[in-house]
Amino acid sequence: MRISSTLLPAVLTACCLLALSCAPPEHAAAPGPTAGGEAFREAGARAGELHDRIRHEALEERIFTHADLWGALEPVVDGATHLEREEVARSVHDRPIYTVRYGTGPATVLLWSQMHGDESTGTRALLDLLHWLAQEPDDPQAVLWAERLTIVAVPMLNPDGAERFERRNALGIDVNRDARTLATPEGRILRELQRELQPAWGFNLHDQSARIRVGREDRIAAVSLLAPPYDHDRSVNPVRLRAMKLAAVMRDAVEPHVGGHISQYDDSYNPRAFGDGMQRWGTSTVLLEAGAWRDDDEKRHLRKTYFAALVAALDAIATGRVEHADTARYRDLPFNGPLARDLWVRGGTIVLPDGHSYRADLAVNYDDPLRPAEASIVDVGDLEGMFAARDTLDADGAYLHLERDGLSEDDPAGPSLEVGNPARFTVRQARDPVSPTLWRVMNGPPERLR
Template sequence: MKKLQFLPIFFLLFSFGLSAQQEFYKELYEKYPDYKEEDVKQRRFTHDLVVDLIAKQEKNSYFRINKVGESIEGRSLNLLSIGSGKIDVLLWSQMHGDESTATMALFDIFNFLNSEDFKTEKDVMLKEVTLHFLPMLNPDGAEKFQRRNALGIDLNRDALRLQSPESKTLKMVRDSLDADFGFNLHDQSRYYNAEGTNKPASISYLAPAYNYEKSINEVRGNAMKLIVIMNNIIQNYAPGQVGRYNDDFEPRAFGDNIQKWGTSTILIESGGYPNDPEKQEIRKLNFVSILAAIFAIAEEDYKTIAISEYESIPQNDSRLYDLKLTEVTYELLGNEYILDLGMNHREVPGNTPQEYFYRAYVADRGDLSTNYAYKSKELSGYKLSSGRVYPEILKDLEAVEKLDFNKLLEQAYAYVQVENLPENEHFTDYPVNLVTPNFKVAEDISHSFFLEKDGKPEYAVINGFLVKTDEELSAVENALILRQ
């Protein structure tokens, strides 16, 4: 046991085992609001904000900040380092411009490192490890909140050719540090679930393979062991919501190659969490699990972990919808059929980088009994009917404001005709879709329809949001503005 005189908390970890560790990380988790970076509250933010947040760290003499490169469009790539230990740990985020959850968590970790809390434990940790953070590797993609960089390529498929300056920077930093551990921080689809369960894979981990055979050497094995520790921590706060990402070898990917180059690499994928569109809960999970891994690296706790525990983490599956409606009666050409409907919401960019809205679509239909959803409704005995167009043509939004929306939905009106729709607007906060005059409803099942029982529309689906026609309609986060 190293440096026992400095380790009151870590002494407990060794003496009392996992339960003491859980208490330590529980305290970190509970104190998270003290460290949360309040200047970033949404997933969609740009390089300017990151630069401002990095500048705040310059006030802390413990951080060493260096510009290590530039993006294609000339935005800075910055490396923040702290600690004096012989173990180098490299963490990079937002290789994909629209995958920002972990970037938020890194700034929370900076605030934790700057705080006076757990000072003894942090001082000891930073004598054992040196942390290197490269937040927002793809600032050009982040500017448009898109996956790819300004060249239009996926940086995570550029580890061999190194065509992009961002890729060259990551390779240069990894090589110059000869990092012992690496954390490759991403976001994944919110439609992934932990295999065999109805729970979203809010966090997925992976120790990437370094060859097609998926061999396990000491480097990859150490990554697997760390993931076991991280999973054990997260199970306390999001039980059953951890998955294991697919480990098929991708020879062009950075994670696979960095593992191959001798850095024990952990992929973290931030998925979905109920009622958390801005991923603030998953941000918190990133915060506590990354810190748990760093402390485990410093104390070498991971070395006693059995790799078999990694294999027991359920794999990612893809069986989630935003909304699942079961046993709906659907009439087609005079015949009635029983269908399940799985509906998803696609995010569509708005007029600013921070703005977006949802556009629903039917992802699947038929027997969906092996699938799950964030929201489900059993509708046996309910018949699907298309949404109707309100016959009166309204002049403008002021006239729309005066409508009784519950009354409209009770009469199965899903569309309201408006002469003067706002230009360049594609969604509305009203719980009905706004359309141009003479709009025609699609014949097939679309994003908006009604569910009737005994000829009465009891439920409405407006742009994929399910509401009861005679109750509060705030569940419709946005409806659509449609021009024909």
């Protein structure tokens, strides 16, 4: 009887040691890294070390407000003469939306984070990036950037969503589906910034579901990348080609941090989305998504990974090395795959309070896989081979005694187990309801009882 995390790297390592077939398929199929790829990988590794040294101590957790962010970032920016903060708009609830500028170079780069209020990793990486530029302006890399780049960052584009840690803004609109209508002040300012600055490069910074797999592999995606299309045919013009090169740089830069757990985001065209719009409007744009990493529910490792991706990418733009990137390093990435289930309770016998007992697996999802407060049964029956699970509870030979108050009582003839019921059961050694207990699932992750 054990619980194992089947999709995350610790077990991946273990199964590789057992010589099972879990080598990242892109390594098997793709040509080896080019010289440029090796340089970008090294840049990503170095940026990780830089992050260890200079990251800001604030925003340790995923959930924070506009006041938390600017409480940390305002003194950093305002204390540095070479960083310039400007209020460019107000959110629906009148929170200021700021840009922060660095450098006066010919290549303009626009980065925006948290247009989805509950996707905060990019904001934290921008805090760290601006903290570094404020602290170490004489670093040769920072000096080069100041000469060659004009960086315009918009940390937390959707502060009202962030306040509630919700995706949408206060009008109920998904700002990333507002690129055509521009019904939201948050969408309008992003469009205005693009029109005014005509940035050559764009960074669209998001987080994705912690359940997304790398293709059909038994691995969760830690990072997904996309050079968004600008038409339904997914054509490649020079603007998108440059975005693909930038995505290739970022793929190599994150390899040292999350190797094998990198995928390509769905590339179907969405004319309402800003990434697709930016590409159409002439800004070479990359979408960066943080997914999940083992023992990293507050996404601290992913914050560092994100920082490494940004630093390596900005440096590749500043040095011109991005032009030498091999787009195959991006195009060979497996696409985001089907969602994993959070918990697979495998091999047990279910015992209902009225005495029915039958052999069945359970699939359970949490309300938030990174911060589970509630757990629901999402499938029952023979589930062998039907999905990948983030965790597996091996109940082979054991009995799952379901609690009556978790079941549906709609039928007066007896309780029914329904998909959607809360996951409330005790795993026991025998059918006898007072037999020794092994595990308990009470609307949350399994607790071991012996």
